[in-house]
Amino acid sequence: MKTADIKSQHYKLNNIDIHLIDAGPAAGRPLIFLHGFPDFWYGWKDQITYFADRGYRVIVPDQRGYHRSGKPRSLKAYRCKHLMEDIVSLIEVLELKEVHLVGHDWGGIVSWLLGIYHPKPFKTITILNAPHPGVLRKRISPRQTLRSWYIYLFQLPWIPEWLFGRNNFKLLRKSMLNMALPGTFSPTDMERYTQAWKGSLTTMINWYRAIRISREFKDNIKAPKPVFLPLLLLWGKQDLSLDFSLAKASMDFARNGELHTFPDATHWLQHEKSAEVNRAILEFIHEQDRKDPDLT
16 A cells, blocks of 8 residues: 555544544445554554555544644543544544444553443454453452552652653653563654654543543443453453453453454564454454344
């Protein structure tokens, strides 16, 4: 695919300007990718051309608070309700049907919740290294609590911004590099991330801060709700932030789910194992298309 075939677009959704990448044929089957923290659309660079070249319409937004999308100041603007509504509104504006959804990290959390609260537009959901919210507290271990130290840090005012933003995001860059296999991110990659983080750090972190005021998130911790859509959970078992036990526990809430593990991949498996990840997603989508179940 030529670079000219990859379009950068802006849409007004829920009074927020949302930037996205749109690639592939306009009439192709829609495939939406949702990034997590501290990512932006660029995190799916190894997936965009792969799926667009295979006839899919690939849509990759910068989610609210990130990169070129709008950055509301209010903490309430980052409740899960609004994160979901952005994607539902995007589907409505673009008049998409039978959408295949893929999410990583926080994008995966949003994907779980969309599968619970807004399943109708979706044909399949694929999630990379993101557990169902219902397992984050009820089944969390002391080991996982230590791994999740940054979530507790992010609840503090201004201190996380100072720590991760100083010296041109040195600690944030170091954290990404340390969490991934050696050579995963090139100097060019890190420069693009550094540029994307400028002016966005507080609003990116606000996704974590808004957990405590997100009804949908809290409800699924108290009484987890299942996803009935066909769901594929891909998991890099060397993830330093999320223990593999969370993946296994999450499958209890995927009524039509499959778990596919990558033993030597980390949290950043879509970069480290792009060919294998792409193939797993494609085979899953093809399998569900062959079955053509009634998901309504």
